[in-house]
Amino acid sequence: MEHAKTVGNFIVGRRTFEGMRGSGGGGPFADVDIVVVSKSVKNIPGIKIVESPQEALNYLHEKGHQTALIAGGADLHNAFIGQGVVDELIFNVAPVLEGKGLNLLLNTEHYQYKDVELLDFKSLGSGVVQLHYTISH
Template sequence: MKTILWATLTGNGNYAQSGPNNPPKQEALADFAAHAQAAGNFIVGRRTFEGMMASGSGGALAGIDIVVVSGSVKEIPGVTVVGSPNEALSYLREKGYQAALISGGADLHNAFLGQGLVDELIFNVAPVLEGKGLNLLIDTKEYQYKDVDLLNFKSLGNGVVQLHYAIGHKTEVQMA
């Protein structure tokens, strides 16, 4: 099963933090919904999931198999809750999915990356800068420096640029 880590980053490389004064870019939200629909699923951390539901983003995700990774919460109505990245992938494999979309939370992203469980990266770079923020941290010895191959890049509109990478595969770049 192919695993795809999806994130929106700022122009200076931080995770794009959204809130009432800086809502997420609609182009990035639409792109996430399209990727989630295509995969039929997504894996998310508990806090990110709670933020998604509080913002009213749940409607666009109807019919998608949502897997929440949490070490503290054991049950959330309407979704599957597991305790680790490996449990999330095992659940989706057992259901017959060909791809898993890893959607959110810096801790969750870093757990998947640190365990070598990511095949592809999709970064939507938003046209904003943030003075502080969360970063992707690859902090295990084997993943301190990792080459990636550009698969594709395209504009999503309104200044949002998407970069699509493969980890550990040599491919030819597709321009959209």
């Protein structure tokens, strides 16, 4: 929420948005431009729906935003990363072990490798650590 308020927007996938809305989300984001990327949903009152990462970026650029925040699952992140439009990554690492985590891929057809540089890290409390990286292009 802090990052979304700072940049004034965020791009989210349909499933993440529905989970956010289901838990009473949206209220704290009243002054934030929300863009949902979905090929199946066509209309959510008060929310911009687009079908592709580029449409989302174009919309936010037209609204005057120079930075976009992506919040969602691996599919959404991989769509943006695959287009080479991601400059920074922020991970919140929680003290939980699970069978499947967020799997970010640069390219699913060819092996690719990109260096990342740690910009910042901080404790968010309850054992959660936030890591902030920049991606080499």
